[in-house]
Amino acid sequence: MSDLVFIAFPTEQKAEEVRDRILALQKEYLIELADAVIAVKDDKGRVKLNQMVNMTAAGALSGAIWGTLVGMIFLAPLVGTALGAASGAIGGSFTDIGIDDTFMKEAAQALSPGNAGLFLLIRKMTTDKVLADLEGVGGTVMRTSFDQAQEQKLRDALAGHAAAAAQQAADGASADPGL
Incomplete structure (x- = not known):
């Protein structure tokens, strides 16, 4: 406890x-x-x-990494990085530990x-x-x-x-x- x-x-x-x-x-x-x-x-x-x-920054970093990897699969790593960072930042801002x-x-x-x-x-x-x-x-x-x-x-x-x-x-x- x-x-x-x-x-x-x-x-x-x-x-x-x-x-x-x-x-x-x-x-x-x-x-x-x-x-x-x-x-x-x-x-x-x-x-x-x-x-x-800072959960928003941590989420953005994690999202950018995953977005880059997914973006590479679809031959658009920069778009994937941007979308991943944005979605990670949004998710991180709602996370409270x-x-x-x-x-x-x-x-x-x-x-x-x-x-x-x-x-x-x-x-x-x-x-x-x-x-x-x-x-x-x-x-x-x-x-x-x-x-x-x-x-x-x-x-x-x-x-x-x-x-x-x-x-x-x-x-x-x-x-x-x-x-």
Whole structure:
């Protein structure tokens, strides 16, 4: 069973940075993602999705290859390429893998204008190592399918120990009579 996580960030750049970090963790086999999408809400309230895989482009490429092959059979490879690319692009635009686009756009309406959200569809994860790597990156958990305890661990990790470290430093400074 997959888990859904939606985290809000103040900028698209910060959301991209965290997504890149998570994708690096995937290369280390610490997390397995089905999808990772960034949603950005502009000043007019419109939501733009930044998908990991552009299905329209992938469909156009696949269609162009198959169209060329079919076109060669009928001695019209250029016509076959053009028709294949067009039909592949149309088919790709209707294809939706991972998280439902309509759901993401509706959920991203909760973002403030100019903010971005990171949607993750997680198949498997080594929770303690992933949360340790994400510690202190910031962000606000908007929605998850985790249980309460796991969601709280995620919130704590995103907030990091910055506040705790600052408190310890303040306690240490006030306890040190040499200062």
